[in-house]
Amino acid sequence: SQTIHQWPATLVQPVGSPLSLECTVEGTSNPNLYWYRQAAGRGLQLLFYSVGIGQISSEVPQNLSASRPQDRQFILSSKKLLLSDSGFYLCAWGGLVSPLHFGNGTRLTVT
Amino acid sequence: ELKVEQNPLFLSMQEGKNYTIYCNYSTTSDRLYWYRQDPGKSLESLFVLLSNGAVKQEGRLMASLDTKARLSTLHITAAVHDLSATYFCAVVLLRGAGGTSYGKLTFGQGTILTVHP
Numbered sequence: 001s002q003t004i005h006q007w008p009a010t011l012v013q014p015v016g017s018p019l020s021l022e023c024t025v026e027g028t029s030n031p032n033l034y035w036y037r038q039a040a041g042r043g044l045q046l047l048f049y050s051v052g053i054g055q056i057s058s059e060v061p062q063n064l065s066a067s068r069p070q071d072r073q074f075i076l077s078s079k080k081l082l083l084s085d086s087g088f089y090l091c092a093w094g095g096l097v098s099p100l101h102f103g104n105g106t107r108l109t110v111t
Numbered sequence: 112e113l114k115v116e117q118n119p120l121f122l123s124m125q126e127g128k129n130y131t132i133y134c135n136y137s138t139t140s141d142r143l144y145w146y147r148q149d150p151g152k153s154l155e156s157l158f159v160l161l162s163n164g165a166v167k168q169e170g171r172l173m174a175s176l177d178t179k180a181r182l183s184t185l186h187i188t189a190a191v192h193d194l195s196a197t198y199f200c201a202v203v204l205l206r207g208a209g210g211t212s213y214g215k216l217t218f219g220q221g222t223i224l225t226v227h228p
Contacts, residue, residue: 032213042197042221044154051213090153095203095214099144099156107151 002027006091006103013110019064019078021106023091026072031093033074034100035066038088050074086110113138115202117219124190124226132222134183134200143183144216145174146199154199158185190226197221 006023013019025031035047046059048066056066063082067075074091088107092100114137124130134143142161146154158167160176160183167174171194173186183200201216 042223044199044218046215049213049215095216099146099159100154100201100214100216101156102153105153 002093002101004091004093004101004103006106008106009104011106011108013081013108015083015110016080019076019081019085019108021076021089021091021108023074023076023103024072025074025093028072028093030071032095033068034092034095035074035076036090036092036102038090038105040087044090048076081110083110113140113202113204113217115200115217115219117198117200117222120220120222122222122224124187124224126191126226126228127189129189130187132185132187132198132200132224134185134202134219136181136183136202136217138181138204140178140181140202141205141214142203143176144201144203145183145185146201148197148199148221150196157198187224192226192228195224195226197223 003026033050036044037047038044048056048058050056050068053068053071063085064078086109088105090105091103094100116135118133145158147157148154158174160174163178165176171188176183185198199221200219203214203216206213206215
């Protein structure tokens with residue numbers, strides 16, 4: 001069966017520091033991968049999606065970037081964090097012929 | 112731009128009562144999903160609704176889809192405390208073509224359900 005791993009679970013970082021969140025999927029090949037952010041107040045916002053290695057599309061302009069160096073690996077990065085980057089970050093796969101399956105999420109607090 | 116609206120946004124229920132959460136969306140969609148989120152946790156898939164008139168049931172929850180009205184409902188029967196959570200609907204639009212196809216989900220704002228004894 002397919003599983004999705006996301007880490008770290010919790011992160012506290014100062015403003016201006018770099019960020020790297022990692023997500024890996026097992027049990028499937030060539031998955032569509034997504035990064036979502038959930039800010040306080042519940043709404044989920046699509047940040048990036050990827051349909052293959054090296055193929056990244058951004059939904060909203062922002063301080064973040066994403067990369068997909070391997071088929072089942074998706075990384076979310078920032079060179080310098082802002083206070084507004086705080087939130088709950090969720091990696092997901094699927095979404096084409098099946099519902100999105102989400103990882104456990106990373107709660108990021110920028111101080 | 113696709114808009115997805117849920118109501119109510121907050122729902123406080125007594126155990127044993129019935130209620131319905133509504134999800135309206137603004138444009139023709141390919142499919143609709145319902146998710147549950149417990150506090151501090153990730154989202155768990157509840158239902159996949161693929162066509163007009165689709166109805167799915169799991170325990171005390173039943174979801175339906177009316178694509179003509181662009182409306183989905185999540186009905187709660189005889190609520191119990193364990194159902195307390197935030198419920199999201201998500202409308203799917205298929206984008207791209209061939210090997211670059213992906214499903215873009217637009218989420219509703221979520222309905223915070225609290226079930227009281």
